[in-house]
Amino acid sequence: MKPYDGKKVVVTGGTSGIGLATAKLLLDHGARVLVTGRTPVTLDQAREQLGGGAMVVESDTASLTDIDTLADRVKSEFGTLDLLFANAGVTRPTPFEATAEALYDELLTVNAKGPYFTVQKLAPLMARGGAVVLTTSVANVKGLPMVSAYSASKAALRSMTRTLARELLPRGIRVNAVSPGPIDTGILERTLPKEAAERTRAQMTENNPMKRFGHPEEVAKAVMFLAFEATFTTGAEMPVDGGASQL
Numbered sequence: 001m002k003p004y005d006g007k008k009v010v011v012t013g014g015t016s017g018i019g020l021a022t023a024k025l026l027l028d029h030g031a032r033v034l035v036t037g038r039t040p041v042t043l044d045q046a047r048e049q050l051g052g053g054a055m056v057v058e059s060d061t062a063s064l065t066d067i068d069t070l071a072d073r074v075k076s077e078f079g080t081l082d083l084l085f086a087n088a089g090v091t092r093p094t095p096f097e098a099t100a101e102a103l104y105d106e107l108l109t110v111n112a113k114g115p116y117f118t119v120q121k122l123a124p125l126m127a128r129g130g131a132v133v134l135t136t137s138v139a140n141v142k143g144l145p146m147v148s149a150y151s152a153s154k155a156a157l158r159s160m161t162r163t164l165a166r167e168l169l170p171r172g173i174r175v176n177a178v179s180p181g182p183i184d185t186g187i188l189e190r191t192l193p194k195e196a197a198e199r200t201r202a203q204m205t206e207n208n209p210m211k212r213f214g215h216p217e218e219v220a221k222a223v224m225f226l227a228f229e230a231t232f233t234t235g236a237e238m239p240v241d242g243g244a245s246q247l
Contacts, residue, residue, distance in 0.1 A: 002030025004228065008078040010070075011035045012061055012118060013088030015046035017185035018135065021216035022085060022223050027053045029224070034077060036061070036070060036088065061088040061114030062106075071121040080127045083227045086115040087135045089153075093146040093191060104149045111153035112160075119164055119175075128172035131227045134161055138181040138241045158237055165235035174234040176226040181241025184213040210242035 009026050013019040014035025023035045027050065035050070036059040037043045047056045057073060059066045074081060089111045092103055119132055126132075139147050140154040158177060165175035182204045188197040205211060222240045226233070239245050 002028075004224075005030035007031040007082040007228070008080065009033045009083040009085065009227075010074055010081060010122065011085045011087055012059070012115075013037065013135075014085075015039070015042040015056065017187065018180060018183060018216045018219045018223075019085070019087040020046060020049065022087070022220035023050060023054060025217065025220045025224060026083075031083075032078065034074060061086075061118060062109045064117055067114070067117050067121050070118075071125065074122060075125055078125070080130075081122060081125045082127055082130050084119065084122050084126065084130075084132045085135075085223055085227070086118050086132065088114060088118075089135060091147065091150045091187065091191060094149075095146060096148045099149055107149045107153050108156070111150065112156040115157060116160060119160075123168060123171070123173060126171070126173050129231075130173050132164065132168070132173060132175040133223050133226050134175070134177040136161070136177045136179045136237055138179060138239065138245045140179070141245050161237060162235045169234065174226075174231075176230065176233060176235065177237040178219055178222045178226060179237050179239045179241060179245065180214065180219050181239070181244040182208060182213045183216055183219060183240075185216055208242045208244055209247045212242065214240060214242060 009031045011019050011023050014023045015037030023033050026033050034055040035046060036057050038060040043056055043058055059070045115134055134157050136157045137154040139151040140158050161175055161177040168175055188200055219240045222238050
């Protein structure tokens, strides 16, 4: 028997990076998992990597209509829910002076508005004793260049972790956050030109107290701890950042 046999889990943004690593680990531990994504390529890749043990659903966290549809799907597939890992997010490294309104709106919509309404719509399905885990970022406490709007969106999530934790206490639902630092998900290579990505990676490695990038699986383990083991913890944020926010 596996430790999380029968646990029912939704992972938004679960088709790549941290979300995919978490879904894999949950499946390995016996959970039933539904992951969401919005890019056809990553949806197909996730179906291949996760196999038949997971449901892979196209859903855009920026769309309230998609969130409503997701809630209906979760209700029909699972009935109740033990863990919501609201992980979907985007980053677009851009200087403050060059940040356009459309980019600002995209970052705040996907990273803050989307998780807020995802929790609102799925919380009624959560079993007493269930957990919500949000993905914040070391950027919400560090003054990092090129990510001003992204950092603001993650700081909003940190605040929501506390306020939603308070409001969901009467339902027996805990709300916590995992705060990754530099994690080797390939996001630099996807969002920056090759030379810029290499330069940024080298600089981030040098600046990190542990002198390396973290692995997605290291964040996944923290998510699982917050979800199932930290039963007397709510409203908290767990850094998984090589000491970047602490040292």
